[in-house]
Amino acid sequence: MAEVQIRRYREEDHEEVKEVFTLGMSEHIPSSCMHVLKQPLAQMFLGCVFCALLTSSMSILLPVLAVTLLLAAGRQSVSYMFTKYIQTCLEQDLNHIQQTYLDPPTACFWVAESQGRVVGTVACLPAEKDQNFLELKRMSVKKTHRGQGIAKALCRTVADFARERGFRGLLLHTSVVQTDAQKLYEHMGYQKVSEFSAPEAIAKLTNFTLIEYQLVLKQHRN
Known part of the structure; x- marks a missing residue:
């Protein structure tokens, strides 16, 4: 196993950081499609379309073709949702990492480096909803x-950073389909505090929810 070093972001890491984040988010498209198909509303809609076309056409070919096209359209919609989210993240902060995370003293961006390549990322900055907490963001590790x-190790790095600067704790957001991430955060001591629908219309229709986790830090005693 190659040695992994966690260090602060450098400008020459930019393209690799974008690649790690983009690929990591894109991996969730198939599981998101499966999540949509498991929803009763989606199953009822597809079933109604299939039965209606089967009854009216008296042929199996047309309803099968129609359902296939609907599934393809659904996957495209999910892909669009993730593409839009990735683009938003790039515009908000990943194209401005120095200004967003490294210039402020209470924010930071780290990479995990192995054999000269960036294989993981994580960042943090003061949470908008509670300035006593840092928000953990942009967590991603190459598959x-x-x-x-x-x-x-990236989680511990953020926790140490927050503790050293006197923050009360950490919070983060992940999605309902990111089950591995949920297990990781719960293993690291994070507690689920809320669950809510993502803002996109398709997310509301398909019950695609976001989960907020919170970790209250224990301060080291001298």
Whole structure:
């Protein structure tokens, strides 16, 4: 197993950071599509379309074709939702990492480096809803390097940073389909505090929810 170093972001990391984040988010498209298909509303809609076309056409070909096209359209909609989210993240902060995370003293951005390549990322900055908390953001580890404890090490790095600067705790948001991330955060001591619908219309229709986790830090005693 190659040695992994966690260090502060440098400008030359930019393209690799974008790649790690983009690929990591894109991996959730298939599981999001499955989540949509498991929803009763989606199943009822597809079933009604199939039965209506089967009854009216007296042929199996037309309803099968129609349902296939609807499934393809649904996948495109989910892909669009993720593409839009990735683009928003790039515009909000990932194209301005120095200004967003490194210039302010209470924010930071780290990368996990292995054999000269960026294989993981994480960042934090003061939470908008509670300035006593830092928000953990942009957590991602390359698929080829998972299972090596990198995500846990990144989580601990953020926790140490927050503790050293006197923050009460950390909070973060993840989605209902990111089950591995949920397990990681719960293993690291985070508690689920709320669950709410993502703002996009398709997310509301398909019950695609976001989950907020919170970790209250224990301060080291001198």
